[in-house]
Amino acid sequence: MSRGPAVFAALCVGLCAVASLTVGHARQAASVASLKPLVPAAASSIASNPDAFYGQNVTITAAVDRLVSPTSFTVDQNTKTSGVGEVLILVPVLNAPLAVNTYVTIIGEVVRHEGRPAIQATAxxxxxxxxxxxxxxPPMTPDEEAFDRLMKRINPAFSALRQAVAAGAGGGANTEGTLNVQAALLMRAFADTEAFWKKRDQADAVKWAVDARAQAETLERAxxxxxxxxxxxxxxxxxxxCSACHGKYRERQDDGSYRIRMGS
Ligand code: HEC
Incomplete structure (x- = not known):
């Protein structure tokens, strides 16, 4: 029979060991970066046995009991038993009012706060x-809004062009009329993009805008x-x-929207 499997096995002893070592290292690095599992818990269990929870990432669903400060409140497992088994919740911000006795789901790390268990909530x-x-x-300035509108116009125009080109446009398919309109839109929008970054005095962004405009023009000609x-x-x-400029100047917000990143 062929010696293939034996050779493979011998190779694998060497290679697979290296591969699994590498994977092991990657896993370790990831877990150091706080990939602790999320433990479902009850406020009452945390309150009665905090030592089992300190340092854990938990998720709990409980009723709001008392509003302590603009960034802290207590929860309780049960709306009828105020004070028993309550846990303090610390939040970075609360951007909407919380109503007492309504249920909320909290995600965060259990910490010791003034001798008692509390959850440092991230959600x-x-x-x-x-x-x-x-x-x-924070709300956008009128300037930022205008810039955001530019990007929201650039994106669909570019997608349309990219898809058409991938599907063979430019090779004779007769969609050129509409594609030229999209390309012209890109050229104008990148001219405005350039003006925006000139005002902000960011030479690299200005250059990317100029390049993008030229590339849109090349695309139109092709x-x-x-x-x-x-x-x-x-x-x-x-x-x-697009990617080069986004890498430096675009920042994703917690709510999923994008903003301009400055000063880095
Ligand atoms: C010169 C810099 C620059 C170039 C070039 C650029 N962008 Fe942007 N783009 C930004 C910045 C900064 C933001 C974040 C600000 C914002 O969204 O208001 C952004 C945001 C966006 C968004 C998110 C808009 C939103 O708010 O939902 C999209 C989509 C986008 N760009 C697409 C593109 C595409 C596609 C290209 C290339 C064809 C491109 N951009 C080229 C700077 C650039």
């Missing part, structure tokens, strides 16, 4: 499924000339310019 989810412990970004390979190359180049 407080109400019955309406809204996390009210999220930091909301599509008009029916050169599908050139069109594909222009899409790839433009995509990289």
């Amino acid at each position: 407080v989810i109400t019955a309406a499924m809204i996390d009210i412990a999220k930091r909301l970004p 599509i008009a000339a029916g050169k599908s390979d050139d069109a594909k190359a222009a899409v790839t180049a433009l995509q990289q310019t």
Whole structure:
């Protein structure tokens, strides 16, 4: 019979050991970065046996008992037994009012606070499924709103072009008329993007905007000339310019929206 399996086995002794070692290291590194499991718990168990919970990440669903301060409140397992088995909840912010005796789901780490168990919450989810412990970004300035609108126009235009080019437009498919409109929209929007960053005095962002505009123009020409390979190359180049600028200047907020990152 073939010696294949034996050779493979011998190779594997060496290679697989290396592979599993690497995986082991990666796992360790990840767990150090606080990938502690989330333990479902009851407020009453935490209150009666806090030592078993200190340092654990827990999730509890309990009734709001007392509002202690703008960033702390107590919960109780049961709306009828105030004071018994209550746990203090510490939050970074509460961006909506909390009503006493309503149920909330809390996620956070159990900590010792002034000798008693408390939960340092990262999420407080109400019955309406809204996390009210999220930091909301401050309102946008009119300038930032205008910039946000630019990005929201750029994105669908670019998606349309990218999909059409991937599907072969530029290679003779006769969708050029509408694609030219999208490309022209991109060119105008990137000219406005450039003006925005000039005002903010960010040379690299200005350059990315200039590059993006030029790449949109190259794309438009390639599509008009029916050169599908050139069109594909222009899409790839433009995509990289989007990513380069986002890597430095775009920041995702807790609520999932995007804002401009400055000063780094
Ligand atoms: C010169 C910098 C720059 C370039 C180039 C750029 N962006 Fe952006 N983009 C940003 C910044 C900064 C934000 C975050 C601010 C915001 O969303 O208001 C953003 C936000 C976005 C958003 C999120 C909008 C939202 O609020 O939901 C999308 C989508 C987006 N860009 C798409 C693109 C695409 C697609 C390209 C390329 C074709 C591109 N951008 C090129 C800077 C850039």
